[in-house]
Amino acid sequence: MRTTQARHEEYFSFLRSVSLLQELPEEKLARIVDCLEVDYFEKGEYIIREGEEGNTFFIIAKGEVIVTQSTEGFAEPQEIKTLGVGDYFGEKALISEDVRSANIICSENDTQCLVVDRDNFIQMVGTYEELQVYLKEYVKELSRSDERRNSA
Numbered sequence: 311m312r313t314t315q316a317r318h319e320e321y322f323s324f325l326r327s328v329s330l331l332q333e334l335p336e337e338k339l340a341r342i343v344d345c346l347e348v349d350y351f352e353k354g355e356y357i358i359r360e361g362e363e364g365n366t367f368f369i370i371a372k373g374e375v376i377v378t379q380s381t382e383g384f385a386e387p388q389e390i391k392t393l394g395v396g397d398y399f400g401e402k403a404l405i406s407e408d409v410r411s412a413n414i415i416c417s418e419n420d421t422q423c424l425v426v427d428r429d430n431f432i433q434m435v436g437t438y439e440e441l442q443v444y445l446k447e448y449v450k451e452l453s454r455s456d457e458r459r460n461s462a
């Protein structure tokens with residue numbers, strides 16, 4: 311059996327490899343590892359639904375997801391991108407204090423996501439100015455690309 315210690319080290323070094331978290335101080339990263347949950351998804355499952363309330367931030371540890379969004383002039387939500395290991399999502403609802411702005415659908419069996427809840431996310435971002443600025447900019451950019459795409 312894998313010990314708690316081994317699991318801690320595994321997630322710690324994985325999170326260190328995520329570009330967003332590269333500059334986080336060691337103790338902050340360790341705290342995130344302590345309060346992480348791991349969620350498992352199968353192909354076709356919705357991880358996030360557009361329009362729903364959301365209180366969690368996700369980092370993909372294994373597998374792949376697609377991002378789709380309802381778009382003016384189309385009956386079905388349109389695919390806008392694919393995300394894989396080391397990518398993250400779900401920050402927008404937390405930062406803009408809004409409902410989920412896109413669907414996240416699992417596209418590979420046995421996809422694993424590390425899940426951080428709102429309070430821990432706010433702690434992680436709030437205590438780190440550069441991260442906050444970076445994410446806020448990124449979220450603004452997402453809203454701009456939504457407008458360009460005519461998302462409904």
Ligand code: WNU
Pocket residue numbers: 358364377390391393398399400401402403404409410411412413414448449452453455456
């Ligand atoms: C996009 N428009 C919108 C992605 C992930 C992280 C970053 C892009 Cl920093 P949420 C739905 C989530 C949303 C984003 C993600 O979908 N998303 C997008 C877009 O063009 N959302 N509105 N591209 S992938 C991605 C940048 O994380 O957060 O909580 O839920 O609204």
